[in-house]
Each structure stands twice: as structure tokens, then as C-alpha cells.
Amino acid sequence: MTVACQKENKLSELNQQSSKIEKAEGNDPMGEFFTKNRMKNTQVFHLNAADGGEFTGEKGTVVTVQGGVLQTLDGAIYDGDVVATLLEVRSTADAALFGFPTQTVWNAATMTGGEFLETAGSLELKMTTSDGEQLTAPGNGVTIGIPIDPAVGFNPAMTLWEGVPAPDQPRTNVWREAQGGNFEENGPLYLFNWEGRPRCNVDKLNNGCGGPTTPFKVDLPGGFNNTNTEIYIVAQICGSTGPKTVFSLDVYNPSPIWWTEHTSAGIAVGTNVDFVAIANIGGTTYYKIENATIVPGHFQHMTGMTPISMPALTALLNAL
Structure with a gap:
């Protein structure tokens, strides 16, 4: 059974929710920025829990819900109307924005973690009752299929990761490995069980090809700080066959101002990277992209942040 997407009306409700979140996050302009972008790209589907159904996202994610499996968090079976929301993260721009x-x-x-991941795609999936109560499903009651990039093929080293807030920057979602998170290759899809996880990622660790690594820092002109600015490294890590890694610098030093990152892996000397700074100031988006090759003790002094539209920034990020 395929369920039709009813996007526009529900997105109006989501945008109202976004407005409330923005007011609550008034001291975190980049949190507001991420919330707006997530809401604008969230798709909404409706189905009946007793009947189950299947729906496909705009970027190819397939969600299959068996009839009679959805539960409220107290374990009670729910058989009424369901609202499912899906955010697909499939590109460099998606990850950064x-x-x-x-x-x-x-x-x-x-003192571990902060390592590079090679991804085949991530998502956010939530299901609620018509009254907004959270739903979950045990085992294979709900399965998710993420499209396999035909240029890369199925990678058996990929495992399932769950999204969690970054400890030093909770507006940013990072990843921890899920228990029992292996995949089945189902035709053109990585197939796995949802089990109520709100954010899921098909990933494998990729800390490069060995050799010396180095700490690194980035700074920006005055007026840009960790509340209104996000800084990423975008790089094709050595040995990667998939999309570039998008790595957030969430360690911030206020005086003098610079950013760096917790990592137990470091970044390899000689890696070619794009440093990407994105800022939200007064509702205007600013950016700067600088290409560099990492040297020992690397310190990237970024300058010239420029206003940009979202379509233009999306195109630039996806061209990296």
C-alpha cells in the first residue's frame, strides 16, 4: 500500500512550530538557521496504523510500516491515524545547512570520538498519533531503505548510527553507533529496522590512510562567533569512495576567537580540504569557502564573509 504525501498543509503547521522554536532559541541564531532549513525540507505523510503502508521520500528513502505494529511509548498498540515526518539528508549542502x-x-x-565518517545518507523520521504523541515500533515492524549510490555500490562495511546532540554545541547533530546496526542489501537500497530512532545514518568510520596528523584552528573577523556561525571542514578523506565528509568545528575559544574540534583521530597532514563558514546575522546568511592543504599546526585565517542566497549557497556547497 502506498500512502500519498500531503505536504503543504502540514508544512504550514511545521513552520508555525519553527517560529516557536526560533523564539525559544533567540540566543542561538545558527540553531534557528538549522531549524528553518530542516522544517522547509521536511515531508509529511499520513497513514492508518492498523492498515500500515509504504511511502517514498523525494530523494528515494522508502519507509514500510506493517499493520498493527506501531506503539505508544508505554507499549500500547496504536491503531489510529498516523502523521509521519521525513527529512532526507543526501548531499553536502543538506549536511551543512x-x-x-x-x-x-x-x-x-x-577522550574518544570526534572521528570522520563516510556516509551513504542520513535521515530524520518521526511518527506520531493524530494528537502528537510519539510512536515507535519493535523489530522489523517499520523498515527504512536508503538508496545505494550506483556510482559507489553497496558497501558491507557500513553500519547504522543514531543521531545525538553535539556535547559542546547541541544545535548540531552528530552520531553514535547503534547496537546491532547492520544492513541488508535489498536491491537498490540499504535496508534496516527503524525501531523508533528519530535520526539514522548509514556510515562507516574513515580516519584516513595513516601518516602524521595535526591539530588545527580557524578564525574569522570580529562579529562572527559560535552563536551566529558554524564552521565546517569538507574533505574527501583518504580511502573514501563516497560523498565528502562534512565535519563541524564545535570547540570555540572566545578570546582570542578561534574554532577547532575534539577529535581522537586528528586530520592528516597533506589533506586537501575546504573550510566553510556559514553565519546567520539578523536573518541574513553570510558565507566564506577557502580551499587549503593541511600543514603541521594548521591555522586558517578566514576573511571576507559575504551575504548569499540559500539557492546560491546550496549550489556552491554541492559543487565542492
Whole structure:
């Protein structure tokens, strides 16, 4: 059974929700920026829990819901109307503009994490009752299929990762490996069980090809800081066969101002990267992209932040 997408009316409600979130996050302009972009790109589907159904996102994600499997969080079976929302993250621009970088979560207790991930795609999927109560499903009651890039093919080293807030910058979503998160190749799809995870990523660790690594820093002109600006490294990490890694710098030093990143892996000397700065100031988007090859003790002094439209920024990011 295929369920029709009823996007426009529900997105009006989502935009109202976005407005409320913005007011609550008034001290975090980049949080507002990510929220707006996520909301604008969220698709909405309706189905009946007793009947189940299947729907496909605009970027090819396939969600299959078996009849009679959806539960409220107290374990009660739900058989009424369901609202499903889907955000597909399939490109460099998606990752950067939605705040979904491809890196592992930093664990301060063990001083591990912050590593590079090679992704085949990520998403956010939520299902609620008609009254907005959260739903989940055990086992294979709900399955998700993420399209396999035909230019890359199925990679058996990929595993499932769950989204979590970055410890030092909660507006940004990073990833921890899910238990039992292996994939089945189902024709053109990576197929896995949803099990109520709001954010899922098809990933594998990629810390490069060895050799010396280095710490690094980035700074910007005055007026840009960690509340109104996000800085990424975009790079094809050595050994990667898939999309470029989008890596957020979420360690911020206020005086003098510079950004860096928790990482137990470092970045390899000689790696060619694009440093990407995106800012939201007074509702205007600013950006700067600078290409560089990493040297020991690398310090990137970025200048000349420029206003840009979202379509133009999206095109630039996807061309990296």
C-alpha cells in the first residue's frame, strides 16, 4: 500500500512550530538557521496504523510500516491515524545547512570520538498519533531503505548510527553507533529496522590512510562567533569512495576567537580540504569557502564573509 504525501498543509503547521522554536532559541541564531532549513525540507505523510503502508521520500528513502505494529511509548498498540515526518539528508549542502555533519560524538570521559565518517545518507523520521504523541515500533515492524549510490555500490562495511546532540554545541547533530546496526542489501537500497530512532545514518568510520596528523584552528573577523556561525571542514578523506565528509568545528575559544574540534583521530597532514563558514546575522546568511592543504599546526585565517542566497549557497556547497 502506498500512502500519498500531503505536504503543504502540514508544512504550514511545521513552520508555525519553527517560529516557536526560533523564539525559544533567540540566543542561538545558527540553531534557528538549522531549524528553518530542516522544517522547509521536511515531508509529511499520513497513514492508518492498523492498515500500515509504504511511502517514498523525494530523494528515494522508502519507509514500510506493517499493520498493527506501531506503539505508544508505554507499549500500547496504536491503531489510529498516523502523521509521519521525513527529512532526507543526501548531499553536502543538506549536511551543512541542516546541521547534520558526518562525525562521531565526542566522549569527554574517555577522550574518544570526534572521528570522520563516510556516509551513504542520513535521515530524520518521526511518527506520531493524530494528537502528537510519539510512536515507535519493535523489530522489523517499520523498515527504512536508503538508496545505494550506483556510482559507489553497496558497501558491507557500513553500519547504522543514531543521531545525538553535539556535547559542546547541541544545535548540531552528530552520531553514535547503534547496537546491532547492520544492513541488508535489498536491491537498490540499504535496508534496516527503524525501531523508533528519530535520526539514522548509514556510515562507516574513515580516519584516513595513516601518516602524521595535526591539530588545527580557524578564525574569522570580529562579529562572527559560535552563536551566529558554524564552521565546517569538507574533505574527501583518504580511502573514501563516497560523498565528502562534512565535519563541524564545535570547540570555540572566545578570546582570542578561534574554532577547532575534539577529535581522537586528528586530520592528516597533506589533506586537501575546504573550510566553510556559514553565519546567520539578523536573518541574513553570510558565507566564506577557502580551499587549503593541511600543514603541521594548521591555522586558517578566514576573511571576507559575504551575504548569499540559500539557492546560491546550496549550489556552491554541492559543487565542492
